[in-house]
């Protein structure tokens with residue numbers, strides 16, 4: 001058992017303690033007893049009310065209705081105290097002060113980029129998510145709005161369903177509204193009244209019944225509409241772009257001193273949102289990707305010198321490609337945006353595939369959509385201007401790396417082996433991996449994250465996001481989540497596993513000069 005103690009001089013020491021039993025050694029964690037807790041904004045921070053006594057006098061603090069809910073037994077640990085925390089880093093070398101990246105798990109790369117220096121001796125902590133004994137809201141006065149923005153992700157409907165059921169059943173809220181078609185829906189459409197009966201079956205459906213869209217973010221119009229409709233709780237479900245929009249809405253609400261709580265629920269099919277362990281829908285997407293990889297494998301095996309090529313979502317991160325590769329075991333090479341690759345010459349993709357075709361007669365190639373963009377632009381004589389190729393939200397619209405690879409592979413084979421059969425079967429499952437209902441694991445995640453969000457808002461927090469950190473649900477500052485990225489760390493064990501499973505080349509080994 002690791003025990004934090006107060007004497008910094010004793011940190012990093014290993015010693016036997018009098019009451020150690022035979023197979024346990026007392027160790028002292030390097031951060032001693034210093035834990036930096038990330039403070040969360042409270043709705044009362046920017047209202048005229050401030051102290052607890054003000055709140056009590058104005059009846060703003062209420063007992064949690066769960067106290068009288070016959071389905072819950074309020075044991076000692078049922079309510080979460082404001083002092084309950086979740087540690088950001090759980091892996092330490094107790095002889096050294098620096099927290100270690102979770103090399104084998106998600107978020108490892110992220111941790112390294114958070115600016116830890118060797119002098120960091122305190123641990124980072126977040127408030128633990130869950131029901132509080134006292135809440136700020138009176139259910140009869142709550143008007144909640146729920147919106148889904150950005151691209152689809154398995155589980156969106158489940159999150160909306162669980163928000164509605166949680167608000168309705170746990171807290172007695174009766175005024176819950178769905179905002180249609182993303183941010184623009186606040187000011188351009190009538191809200192949809194939501195109730196448990198309406199959303200009952202939503203978890204079984206892919207997509208979002210509330211609809212979604214990109215672009216349409218007009219801050220003043222959105223906050224005017226929120227104010228006009230009298231919403232006092234906002235549940236904003238979306239990816240990195242949505243979270244950046246939510247930060248702006250939160251700031252505008254603070255500036256206008258409005259009594260409205262804002263919470264973000266991160267969704268991202270390609271797992272590019274940082275800090276949290278992973279987003280809901282990601283596992284479902286990886287599972288769906290298996291079907292495309294299996295089909296590519298069958299096609300490749302059934303041809304002479306067959307290549308099965310699969311392109312998977314992943315704009316700036318290769319998590320889906322990486323996880324699908326590791327689970328499938330049929331993949332010969334996985335290409336992701338985080339690590340450049342090249343085609344020709346020593347250590348290049350063609351040399352590797354040639355060898356695989358000679359050995360096995362076929363090969364399967366998985367490529368994330370954001371990989372190889374620079375190479376394609378270069379091959380196109382730089383004729384792809386990033387500024388002109390953006391979607392409505394400002395995200396880059398990519399060239400099709402799958403089509404390009406297929407074409408380059410065919411040209412290469414024809415040039416090198418004009419008399420030998422060769423086939424490339426290109427499969428682009430695109431929306432098939434995200435336009436599906438969530439699997440069981442993701443559905444459970446959706447319930448927990450939705451309920452966490454409700455409990456946090458009810459407790460009076462605002463400007464926060466709920467999500468799992470090391471398997472425990474926590475509240476994280478919205479601004480921090482909006483900024484954080486989660487890229488694949490090609491230095492960690494997971495990428496090493498990919499390379500050892502596939503035996504694919506390390507494209508870094510040969511510099512441009514050495515290739516030929």
Ligand SMILES: Nc1ncnc2c1ncn2[C@@H]1O[C@H](COP(=O)(O)OP(=O)(O)O)[C@@H](O)[C@H]1O
Nearest residue numbers: 150151214215217238239240241242244245393
């Ligand atoms: N920096 C930003 N500030 C404000 N709103 C943004 C920002 N980036 C994106 N948005 C808005 O957030 C919504 C979703 O963004 P998008 O990038 O399409 O999807 P995602 O949230 O899934 O990343 C869109 O309505 C878009 O206009």
Ligand SMILES: O=P(O)(O)OC[C@H]1O[C@](O)(COP(=O)(O)O)[C@@H](O)[C@@H]1O
Nearest residue numbers: 150151152239268269270313314315
């Ligand atoms: O055609 P759309 O809806 O723009 O979606 C395509 C994009 O959506 C993504 O799934 C990412 O979407 P988000 O940014 O909304 O998470 C990318 O992988 C893909 O490029």
Ligand SMILES: [Mg+2]
Nearest residue numbers: 150239240241
């Ligand atoms: Mg995005």
